[in-house]
Amino acid sequence: MSTLENLLVPAADDPNWWRQATVYQIYPRSFADGDGNSIGDLKGITSRVPYLKKLGVDAVWLSPFYPSQLADGGYDVDDFRNVDPKIGSLEDFDEMSGVLHEAGIKLIVDVVPNHSSDQHVWFKAALAAGPGSPERDRYIFRDGSGEQGELPPSDWESIFGGPAWEQVGDGQWYLHIFAKEQPDLNWRNPEVHQDFLDTFRFWADRGVDGFRIDVAHGLAKGDMWGELPSEAELQKLPKDGTHPIWDRDEVQEIYREWRTVFNEYTPPRTAVAEAWVERDRRPAYASPEGLGQAFNFDLLTAHFDADEFKKIVTENLELSAESGSSSTWVLSNHDVVRHPSRYGLPFVEGKTNEKVGHEWLLAGGPESQLDRALGLARARAATLFELALPGSAYLYQGEELGLHEVADIPDSQRQDPTFFNSPGVNVGRDGCRVPLPWKSHGSSYGFGPGTAHLPQPTWFADVAVSLQDADPSSTLNLYRAALTARRKLQGAEEIEWLETDSEQVLAFRRPSGWVNVTNFGDQTIELPAGQLVLASAELVDGQLPGPATAWLQQ
Incomplete structure (x- = not known):
């Protein structure tokens, strides 16, 4: 085996490593800039591997790093088997992959099979x-x-x-279901099938452990050459496997074909579907004959509410048991308003927190509408709740710093196509993609030697990694402690709901005797018997304040 092959071998051969993994999503252009061109790059990621190792994540998911004109933040791909020269080279990728694996961190890459770039x-x-x-x-x-x-x-x-x-x-x-620079591929064409099989083998041979599949529910299309329904008719059609665009039954045939390639490797390469589908349609994407796992976005769109959280968890554990997969839990990603801001906004009847957050963002994010302290307290509590659950937890870069959404980006500096395609209606997703603050000072708060490609707010100085690293009570150190403790939760993927004296309190026990108690209210509560492992807020006379979560070992 060559030196390069040695470098790229995954850290362990456990085929089930993904089932309860903590996966950290990196949006490469906004993580760390190693060469000073204002754009995050692969060398920047490599330089931060010690940070990721100390954080305690099991895997990194890399959003697109391929050659792109950035019509959609890198999801308009010019070449599926190369690296954008603005953020590195294949040699840089190999080095990053090797350093991650040496640190015991798996590598997942984004694949975008619904469309290519118009420059492909x-x-x-x-x-x-x-x-x-x-x-x-x-x-x-x-x-x-x-x-x-x-x-x-x-x-x-x-x-x-x-x-x-x-x-x-x-x-x-x-x-083009998305931007005009993203023409949809024809998955009835055998050449398209073969090219993506070649793409999966290309990256798996370079040490990639798994793949996140973008728009997994959109590849298979109905007859696009015959008579088409109107937009109004299209919106009314049921998404039951026969819709012209979304979640057609035959898309699973594509994934069964991919699974044969994933299983060529030891351990088999993993995959997770980004599939916004009806709950009863999700297990097909997560089946072991297909992609193996599917994103569950239900917590991401929920209010900070005990009843909603309990219903979502119960339903999704049932779905994961049906598919034989493990569930996935997500609170933030590159497409949505960061959850501390969602949770810090007022409740609006009939709307999800994500819709409330979206409207707040569109309004320019007036500070008077956002309770930052409340939002962060709820986010810390929700994070511990999420990390106590069986299944994979997907974290988005910067959430470990408790970052809020950056709402006040000047129109002249926005980049998201939704802003340009919907003038005056939608300002887009740039607010969650602002480059991270590593230091409390400097032209880009330590993101790189120069400026950042999106403007960073002055409040970044107060939440930078350099400050939080030294503060035992910081959100960063809460995440580190939680991920260290979470490793003890490996085992049976089930929970037992416990009775509480309040509708504002949820408690559940894992088979190991680990108990999670989350107080969704604003009154302190008594904790059950057990040794306190961790809490998202300091106890008050031995009681758990609200909002907050505590972990106990019984």
């Missing part, structure tokens, strides 16, 4: 070859409507705003 060699070839060509068949091209085909094939709207069809020079139109 395939799409350029499709434009050059013209209608009816094999090159064009790799995408979803068709003639338009109207007497001369001058109108789009349908009035469908893109997820990012505006029409979902774009006309090219010869008059045909191509489908």
Whole structure:
């Protein structure tokens, strides 16, 4: 075995490492800048591996790092088997992979199979070859409507705003469910299938342990060349496996094909689906014959409410038992308002916290509407609740610092396509993608030698890693302590709900005798008997204040 191969071998061969792993999502362009070009890079990530090891995560999930024009933050991929030169090289990737594995940290990479960039060699070839060509068949091209085909094939709207069809020079139109720079691939074409099998092998051979599958519910499409429903009709169609765009039954055939490739490796490569589907449709994505695991976003969209949390946990543990997989728990990621800000906003009847947070962001985030202290206290409590649950916990970079959403980004410096495609309606997701503060001073708070590609607020100085590192009560040190303690929770993936004296309190026990108590209210409560392991807030005369979570060993 070569030196490079030795370097890239995963740290352990346990095929079930993912079932209760803590996975840390890195948005590469905003994590750490090693070369001073204002953009985070692979060398920056490598330099922070000691930080990740001390934090105690089991794996890193890398959002797209491929060549891209950044029409959608890197999710518009020019080349699926390369590294964007602005953030590194394949050699840098190999070095990062090796250093992570030496630290005992697995590596998961984002794969974006629903679409490519319009700068991908395939799409350029499709434009050059013209209608009816094999090159064009790799995408979803068709003639338009109207007497001369001058109108789009349908009035469908893109997820990012505006029409979902774009006309090219010869008059045909191509489908793009997201930005116009992201043409949808045609998964009825065998070349598309083979190219992604080659992509998975390419990265697995470089030491990648698993894959996060973007828009996993969107690959398979119905007949895009026949008569299409209107946008209004499309929105009313049930998502039961027959929808023209979303969650079609045949998408699972694609994943069974991928699973044969994942199982070529020892241990088998893992995968997790980003699939926004109905709850009863989720187990198919998580089956061992398919991707093996699927994201559960239910806590991410919930209020900080005991009844909601209990219902979500109960339902998702039932779903994971049905699929044979483990559940996944997520409170923040690169697409949503950070959960300390969601939890610090007023309750609005009939709306999820995410909707409330979204509207707060669109309004420019007036400080008068956000209770930062309350939001952080609830976030710390929710985090301990999440980490006590059986299954995988997915953390988003910066949440271990208790970061709030950055709402006051000038329009001139925004980057998210949803802002440009929905003027005056949606300011996009830049607020959760602002580069991290590593130091309390400097032009980019330690993110890199120069400035950051998105403006950082002055309050970053008060939450920087350098300050929190030395503060025993900081959110950073709470996460470190929690992840250290969580390793003792490996074992049976089940919980027992315990009776409490309050509707504002949830308590459950893991088979090891570990008890989680979460106080969703604002009154102190008595804790059950047991040795206190950790609490998200300091006890008051031996009682747990609210909002807060405590872990006990009985």
